[in-house]
Amino acid sequence: xxxxxxxxxxxxxxxxxxxxxxxxxxxxxxxxxxxxxxxxxxxxxxxxxxxxxxxxxxxxxxxxxxxxxxxxxxxxxxxxxxxxxxxxxxxxxxxxxxxxxxxxxxxxxxxxxxxxxxxxxxxxxxxxxxxxxxxxxxxxxxxxxxxxxxxxxxxxxxxxxxxxxxxxxxxxxxxxxxxxxxxxxxxxxxxxxxxxxxxxxxxxxxxxxxxxxxxxxxxxxxxxxxxxxxxxxxxxxxxxxxxxxxxxxxxxxxxxxxxxxxxxxxxxxxxxxxxxxxxxxxxxxxxxxxxxxxxxxxxxxxxxxxxxxxxxxxxxxxxxxxxxxxxxxxxxxxxxxxxxxxxxxxxxxxxxxxxxxxxxxxxxxxxxxxxxxxxxxxxxxxxxxxxxxxxxxxxxxxxxxxxxxxxxxxxxxxxxxxxxxxxxxxxxxxxxxxxxxxxxxxxxxxxxxxxxxxxxxxxxxxxxxxxxxxxxxxxxxxxxxxxxxxxxxxxxxxxxxxxxxxxxxxxxxxxxxxxxxxxxxxxxxxxxxxxxxxxxxxxxxxxxxxxxxxxxxxxxxxxxxxxxxxxxxxxxxxxxxxxxxxxxxxxxxxxxxxxxxxxxx
Amino acid sequence: xxxxxxxxxxxxxxxxxxxxxxxxxxxxxxxxxxxxxxxxxxxxxxxxxxxxxxxxxxxxxxxxxxxxxxxxxxxxxxxxxxxxxxxxxxxxxxxxxxxxxxxxxxxxxxxxxxxxxxxxxxxxxxxxxxxxxxxxxxxxxxxxxxxxxxxxxxxxxxxxxxxxxx
Numbered sequence: 001x002x003x004x005x006x007x008x009x010x011x012x013x014x015x016x017x018x019x020x021x022x023x024x025x026x027x028x029x030x031x032x033x034x035x036x037x038x039x040x041x042x043x044x045x046x047x048x049x050x051x052x053x054x055x056x057x058x059x060x061x062x063x064x065x066x067x068x069x070x071x072x073x074x075x076x077x078x079x080x081x082x083x084x085x086x087x088x089x090x091x092x093x094x095x096x097x098x099x100x101x102x103x104x105x106x107x108x109x110x111x112x113x114x115x116x117x118x119x120x121x122x123x124x125x126x127x128x129x130x131x132x133x134x135x136x137x138x139x140x141x142x143x144x145x146x147x148x149x150x151x152x153x154x155x156x157x158x159x160x161x162x163x164x165x166x167x168x169x170x171x172x173x174x175x176x177x178x179x180x181x182x183x184x185x186x187x188x189x190x191x192x193x194x195x196x197x198x199x200x201x202x203x204x205x206x207x208x209x210x211x212x213x214x215x216x217x218x219x220x221x222x223x224x225x226x227x228x229x230x231x232x233x234x235x236x237x238x239x240x241x242x243x244x245x246x247x248x249x250x251x252x253x254x255x256x257x258x259x260x261x262x263x264x265x266x267x268x269x270x271x272x273x274x275x276x277x278x279x280x281x282x283x284x285x286x287x288x289x290x291x292x293x294x295x296x297x298x299x300x301x302x303x304x305x306x307x308x309x310x311x312x313x314x315x316x317x318x319x320x321x322x323x324x325x326x327x328x329x330x331x332x333x334x335x336x337x338x339x340x341x342x343x344x345x346x347x348x349x350x351x352x353x354x355x356x357x358x359x360x361x362x363x364x365x366x367x368x369x370x371x372x373x374x375x376x377x378x379x380x381x382x383x384x385x386x387x388x389x390x391x392x393x394x395x396x397x398x399x400x401x402x403x404x405x406x407x408x409x410x411x412x413x414x415x416x417x418x419x420x421x422x423x424x425x426x427x428x429x430x431x432x433x434x435x436x437x438x439x440x441x442x443x444x445x446x447x448x449x450x451x452x453x454x455x456x457x458x459x460x461x462x463x464x465x466x467x468x469x470x471x472x473x474x475x476x477x478x479x480x481x482x483x484x485x486x487x488x489x490x491x492x493x494x495x496x497x498x499x500x501x502x503x504x505x506x507x508x509x510x511x512x513x514x515x516x517x518x519x520x521x522x523x524x525x526x527x528x529x530x531x532x533x534x535x536x537x538x539x540x541x542x543x544x545x546x547x548x549x550x551x552x553x554x555x556x557x558x559x560x561x562x563x564x565x566x567x568x569x570x571x572x573x574x575x576x577x578x579x580x581x582x583x584x585x586x587x588x589x590x591x592x593x594x595x596x597x598x599x600x601x
Numbered sequence: 602x603x604x605x606x607x608x609x610x611x612x613x614x615x616x617x618x619x620x621x622x623x624x625x626x627x628x629x630x631x632x633x634x635x636x637x638x639x640x641x642x643x644x645x646x647x648x649x650x651x652x653x654x655x656x657x658x659x660x661x662x663x664x665x666x667x668x669x670x671x672x673x674x675x676x677x678x679x680x681x682x683x684x685x686x687x688x689x690x691x692x693x694x695x696x697x698x699x700x701x702x703x704x705x706x707x708x709x710x711x712x713x714x715x716x717x718x719x720x721x722x723x724x725x726x727x728x729x730x731x732x733x734x735x736x737x738x739x740x741x742x743x744x745x746x747x748x749x750x751x752x753x754x755x756x757x758x759x760x761x762x763x764x765x766x767x
Contacts, residue, residue, distance in 0.1 A: 074682075119710050122710065127671055441745070450721075453721070453722075456671075457667060459664075461745060
């Protein structure tokens, strides 16, 4: 009997394995076709690079608007559309509509999906009702709704195949992030760091929507799916109870560590990568300890969920420097050796270059010279504080303590970069990074936890660095040396995802609404066009009917829409910032529009 | 002179047909344990000649920028999706303010959550009202109040029992 059963199991296993190979290879193959844009970041490696070169540095100046599409939604539009063959899939913020457009038939709407969601989820979302886009796999479009429902739609018809609830908005959990399809699973994170959610990444079966594994950011070893012996940090086993021993009491149960950023995947190593966010509350005094594994880079096995390695960038956060920004995977030659690298631009103002196979830390440098909370990361392997950032007392809100306003901390809580993803060009071996150039005062104080209610515990005010008036930079970064190659000033934070292309052109959007094209080598501005609203979406490119297009969603909002819509603190009364900068509302207004560009025919 | 200016300001602020809780009504006529009241007996702000604000205004500034600003914008200035409370409080009564904060309200996809069960808000209702009232009347500017009156002893005790209850 037992034997028969095993044989049946083996049969099932065989089918399973075939299914695995198919879904995986389908996506890899599709993402190698530069005419499509099948994943939110273009590819599994999150490079946001396209081999298309019809639009190049010498002709991009002639770019024109080819067509536009209104989403009918006014709030902040993050993310960007997918393009698969003739079809384009456009998503919106709450109510999270999805439109399927036929690019071969004058961009006609083939189907539209609009979920019914309880609007009470809206105020539970920390920073506008954004959504960072849909994912594709196995003939389905996956949408992560605001109310945390993960829904699988038939890519051809928009019919719901299955849906599953990933969290409880009544307790402050919401959905803003984009899913990642890996093998026979779809992986998804969750938001709610300002509501004391114990956050996690969860894998659901691609076919049925059944939960396969869930790995929390903090908690006992079985909950965080960490092996005390096999999971390493900087080459050493993390040991037993690596998370809960760094929290006081049960604080980890409302510990945040949310996973609302981007996921990437290396098929050759079979590892997925993502970062966890701030520990809850923002008042560091209420959560003594390192608060592991908040603010952490995770490498996990997508089949089992188990962590291969971890690295906590900001132990015991005191500034809300979420570690959720994307992990960009590149294969580069470092000192004569081919290395599999992971590059990450953290909210804390440091850019990390790591070996993505082992989790070895290679480079950790400031990518904005104004970053002042740390003097840098201890890179001495024999030091007891190896891998930890050295915190400057003057800017430590923990040292300052409750009810004390710590002034002049750079970067501000929105980080030197937030979720807006950078791009990597293998041609130049440079990273193109949209950044914020903003500092803050931060005053922590005691707060009380109520399920489903904001759990913040700090007051902050933000302003440009002393003596400067611009609040953003668009930079080119060398991840091997940890140096800025060129930097373009922007009046406002650059809150748009970049695109690098084989045409030697890099694209990004600005909060005033400009789509800009710059020379990949020099940063020289080659083209700009003002779209109907401020851009917090990510630029992409595709080819249709032999013509290359560049597309971007505009629609101002998000965190940028909160702080910047009214303008930041009056600079004349602030920290001595020179001159003034007008409010963003003087430049742009609300409105969700997709603008698509091409060269004239 | 000052009085004339205030009346003029009142006239511009009040929309036709609305019941006015006008700027001159915000003047503090009474104080009790560091808390100021207007002639109607509603909590109000007090800003000294040198810019020193009462404790409630200062505390309200702090709590506002923890609990409210992610939707309502810095300094009560509003955001791309929630109203500017520095404007709302020009016409909204104390009673309406407390009721909306505690019970919430909804108009289509525009949702104000009920915060009555949240001690970080509920224990500081008057602080928030006083601060926003001061912003509405332009009695305090867009920045953190530089000077403040000391935290009243009675306040500390009330705060402890309110926050400790949860």
